[in-house]
Amino acid sequence: MRREHRLNALILALVLAVPLWAWATNEPFTITLATRAVIFAIAGVGLNLALGTGGLVSLGHAAFFGIGGYAMGILASHAQTYTPLFEWPFLLEGTKSMPVIWLVAILASALTALLIGALSLRTSGVYFIMITLAFGQMFYYFMISWPAYGGEDGLSIYLRNSFPGLNTLDPIQFFALTFALLCAVLYLVTRLRASAFGLALAAARQNPARARAVGIDPYRVQLLAFTISGAITGLAGALFADLNRFVSPTMFSWHTSGELIVFIILGGVGRLMGPVLGAALYVVLEHSLGGMSDYWQIYFGAILLGVVLFARGGLIGLLVGREAAHD
Amino acid sequence: MTDAPVLELRGISRRFGAVVASNDVSLELRPGEIHALIGPNGAGKSTLIAQIAGTLASDAGKVLFEGRDVTGLDAVARARAGLGRTFQISSLAMEFTVLQNAVLGAVGQAGAGFSLLRPVMRNRVLVEAAEAALAEVGLAEFRALRTDELSHGQRRQLEVAVALTLRPRAFLMDEPMAGLGMEGSAAMTGFLDTLRQRAPILLVEHDMDAVFRLADRISVLVYGEIIATGSPDEIRADAAVRHAYLGEETT
Numbered sequence: 001m002r003r004e005h006r007l008n009a010l011i012l013a014l015v016l017a018v019p020l021w022a023w024a025t026n027e028p029f030t031i032t033l034a035t036r037a038v039i040f041a042i043a044g045v046g047l048n049l050a051l052g053t054g055g056l057v058s059l060g061h062a063a064f065f066g067i068g069g070y071a072m073g074i075l076a077s078h079a080q081t082y083t084p085l086f087e088w089p090f091l092l093e094g095t096k097s098m099p100v101i102w103l104v105a106i107l108a109s110a111l112t113a114l115l116i117g118a119l120s121l122r123t124s125g126v127y128f129i130m131i132t133l134a135f136g137q138m139f140y141y142f143m144i145s146w147p148a149y150g151g152e153d154g155l156s157i158y159l160r161n162s163f164p165g166l167n168t169l170d171p172i173q174f175f176a177l178t179f180a181l182l183c184a185v186l187y188l189v190t191r192l193r194a195s196a197f198g199l200a201l202a203a204a205r206q207n208p209a210r211a212r213a214v215g216i217d218p219y220r221v222q223l224l225a226f227t228i229s230g231a232i233t234g235l236a237g238a239l240f241a242d243l244n245r246f247v248s249p250t251m252f253s254w255h256t257s258g259e260l261i262v263f264i265i266l267g268g269v270g271r272l273m274g275p276v277l278g279a280a281l282y283v284v285l286e287h288s289l290g291g292m293s294d295y296w297q298i299y300f301g302a303i304l305l306g307v308v309l310f311a312r313g314g315l316i317g318l319l320v321g322r323e324a325a326h327d
Numbered sequence: 328m329t330d331a332p333v334l335e336l337r338g339i340s341r342r343f344g345a346v347v348a349s350n351d352v353s354l355e356l357r358p359g360e361i362h363a364l365i366g367p368n369g370a371g372k373s374t375l376i377a378q379i380a381g382t383l384a385s386d387a388g389k390v391l392f393e394g395r396d397v398t399g400l401d402a403v404a405r406a407r408a409g410l411g412r413t414f415q416i417s418s419l420a421m422e423f424t425v426l427q428n429a430v431l432g433a434v435g436q437a438g439a440g441f442s443l444l445r446p447v448m449r450n451r452v453l454v455e456a457a458e459a460a461l462a463e464v465g466l467a468e469f470r471a472l473r474t475d476e477l478s479h480g481q482r483r484q485l486e487v488a489v490a491l492t493l494r495p496r497a498f499l500m501d502e503p504m505a506g507l508g509m510e511g512s513a514a515m516t517g518f519l520d521t522l523r524q525r526a527p528i529l530l531v532e533h534d535m536d537a538v539f540r541l542a543d544r545i546s547v548l549v550y551g552e553i554i555a556t557g558s559p560d561e562i563r564a565d566a567a568v569r570h571a572y573l574g575e576e577t578t
Contacts, residue, residue: 192444194446194447194448195444195447197440198447199430199431200431200434203423207420209414209418210419210420212382212403213402214435215404215493216403216434216435
């Protein structure tokens with residue numbers, strides 16, 4: 001456990017150090033890459049609560065990532081054209097304020113996760129994977145065929161949204177914002193995992209019959225985990241849209257869900273920092289291998305295969321060994 | 328009215344296709360007693376436990392717990408109502424420590440499963456309840472071990488400890504002695520002997536020495552039907568029981 005704590009601190013320090021170094025040497029593109037990694041990491045940490053701690057392999061988390069993205073896109077596009085979202089039953093204006101957008105993204109994705117979870121959690125195993133995939137794809141095709149917000153072309157937002165006291169267009173300031181959110185999310189997930197709820201969730205994954213025998217309903221515990229998980233991924237979606245100043249239905253595609261799972265597998269399923277390491281590595285490889293070949297994913301696939309075959313606990317498992325039972 | 332049964336089965340049945348796993352079973356568990364359920368392999372003892380615990384629905388009949396009809400309740404609700412169950416095949420969270428498994432029981436008992444932010448292993452009330460239960464079954468020194476490192480017998484003891492943390496008003500124990508060995512079996516027998524004062528026990532057990540030492544009453548299940556219920560002496564003397572079950576062992 002001690003070694004894993006030290007490794008976690010090291011990973012976090014590296015994620016912080018690289019963009020600071022890039023800032024000092026005036027390399028804004030590197031800062032943007034790091035921001036991309038941090039945002040992916042937030043989404044992955046969200047998914048890992050359901051997938052790792054809860055054992056709920058969701059292939060539909062793109063839905064929440066996309067909802068977060070469109071929460072930003074829709075609110076900001078109305079704000080930049082000065083048209084209200086609707087006037088009846090009450091007037092609702094768009095907004096360029098990040099905190100408001102985040103709140104909407106979190107609430108909208110939590111509500112969607114609650115509904116999708118309520119239906120999907122009646123199944124398990126491969127059926128759960130398929131039904132969450134189906135829900136994700138429903139959102140994808142809906143967004144493609146909904147012309148009001150750009151349809152297939154997506155939505156461009158000309159200016160990054162604002163945060164009180166910061167210039168969000170400055171890469172290092174926007175990075176700092178996302179990094180702070182990553183730390184907050186990591187803290188929240190750490191607390192959740194160590195709580196009675198976390199214990200119940202882990203028990204429901206290992207042995208649902210055991211949970212029932214002590215009077216804990218696995219369905220309800222898993223539904224709450226899935227909802228929180230979706231909300232965190234939704235927040236990441238809003239940040240991702242703000243990073244690119246662009247949203248498109250691609251955010252909803254099953255590739256996105258798959259990428260989130262890849263971060264987790266690469267870093268270590270159920271490990272707190274697994275998705276952070278996985279996302280950082282993914283972005284580094286995407287950039288370095290992608291620069292060498294358009295078919296970089298073939299090489300990436302080979303690396304992933306190696307991790308799956310030779311490091312069962314992901315890279316973190318490889319570095320610190322089997323997860324010790326905590327007391 | 329102090330002798331009103333804590334748990335009562337009224338004519339419960341369950342079929343799997345053509346196989347009758349339990350047929351019109353009626354049974355009472357009275358305050359302060361150990362009621363043993365014995366029968367040859369495949370007689371339907373575990374099916375019956377599952378029907379009482381609520382993990383398996385009954386085709387017919389009623390289950391009453393403390394005078395209340397719980398037939399329509401699922402396993403979670405019955406556990407919360409005060410039925411403490413141990414499984415025939417150890418059913419624990421194997422990645423947890425021994426202590427974590429016991430704390431899980433205490434969490435269930437306290438209804439704290441949705442306490443989101445407070446570190447559960449630093450919750451003194453829950454941890455002390457769990458440690459007390461571990462001490463009672465003799466697992467205190469193994470508290471920090473991962474559950475999958477426990478021996479078969481120790482897992483049975485942990486099953487019982489988790490049931491204790493629930494502070495149930497009736498125990499359903501499916502073969503708690505299995506795999507315990509001579510010494511462990513004797514210790515567990517002594518422990519169950521005192522446990523009956525806290526809550527009555529419906530005990531499924533293959534260890535006949537333990538059954539006849541502990542049980543106030545014994546019911547014999549053969550092919551899903553109860554063929555006799557009575558005191559250990561009555562059961563020993565019962566011709567049908569000797570023929571169906573004990574015959575091969577005692578003569």
